[in-house]
Amino acid sequence: MDPTHHRIDYTSGTLDDAEASADPIEQFRLWFADAGRVVERDPNAMTLATVGADGRPSVRIVLLRGYGDDGFVFFTNYESRKGREIEANPHASLLLFWAALERQIRIEGTVSRVSEEESDAYFSLRPLGNRLGAWASPQSREIPDRQFLAARVDEFEARYGAAPPRPQNWGGYRLRPESIEFWQGRADRLHDRLLYRRGTSGWARVRLAP
Numbered sequence: 031m032d033p034t035h036h037r038i039d040y041t042s043g044t045l046d047d048a049e050a051s052a053d054p055i056e057q058f059r060l061w062f063a064d065a066g067r068v069v070e071r072d073p074n075a076m077t078l079a080t081v082g083a084d085g086r087p088s089v090r091i092v093l094l095r096g097y098g099d100d101g102f103v104f105f106t107n108y109e110s111r112k113g114r115e116i117e118a119n120p121h122a123s124l125l126l127f128w129a130a131l132e133r134q135i136r137i138e139g140t141v142s143r144v145s146e147e148e149s150d151a152y153f154s155l156r157p158l159g160n161r162l163g164a165w166a167s168p169q170s171r172e173i174p175d176r177q178f179l180a181a182r183v184d185e186f187e188a189r190y191g192a193a194p195p196r197p198q199n200w201g202g203y204r205l206r207p208e209s210i211e212f213w214q215g216r217a218d219r220l221h222d223r224l225l226y227r228r229g230t231s232g233w234a235r236v237r238l239a240p
């Protein structure tokens with residue numbers, strides 16, 4: 031694989047001003063539906079960028095679990111690296127990239143915890159193994175070995191059986207978008223980019239140079 035000479039032209043779609051929705055959440059819904067049809071693995075995977083106390087960014091993948099006018103929801107351990115960074119600095123961004131559609135969506139905004147009820151409701155939908163895993167894993171902390179995790183799963187299984195409650199340090203975050211940019215690959219690198227910004231009276235949209 032030679033990255034210098036690996037090159038494709040993007041020709042599978044367009045993002046026209048006349049066709050794009052005035053509402054970026056509606057536009058997201060349309061593109062997310064396309065991704066659900068076309069993208070075989072993890073169409074809801076998104077890169078989450080947070081900023082540490084030292085001002086340095088860090089990124090990782092999380093799964094989108096819900097979205098709407100109030101924002102984009104993912105679940106995690108509140109004491110993980112990302113959790114600690116968000117608690118100290120709620121500014122974050124999300125990125126979804128679907129190669130099969132030649133599309134990218136960038137979302138920037140402010141993150142806050144979802145309600146306890148919302149976290150409980152989602153936690154209860156997870157398979158038992160995942161629920162026990164949430165108890166067992168002190169996410170982002172150094173652990174001695176894999177056996178440590180297996181022993182903790184056994185410990186929490188013995189304690190809670192088939193009905194583990196949601197750990198207090200595990201739950202959802204919702205990123206309330208301030209801006210959302212939709213990118214559609216086009217020929218000759220003359221891509222379409224529509225940027226929506228939240229204003230006092232709703233969303234405004236501009237076109238950016240590729």
Ligand SMILES: Cc1cc2nc3c(=O)[nH]c(=O)nc-3n(C[C@H](O)[C@H](O)[C@H](O)COP(=O)(O)O)c2cc1C
Nearest residue numbers: 072075090091092093105106107110111112113170
């Ligand atoms: C496809 C995929 C989906 C993932 N989904 C999640 C998720 O929804 N929540 C989560 O906490 N970590 C998820 N992870 C793991 C994170 O990328 C990351 O390793 C973990 O959350 C620790 O990140 P942190 O140390 O920056 O907090 C996922 C990873 C991949 C590759």
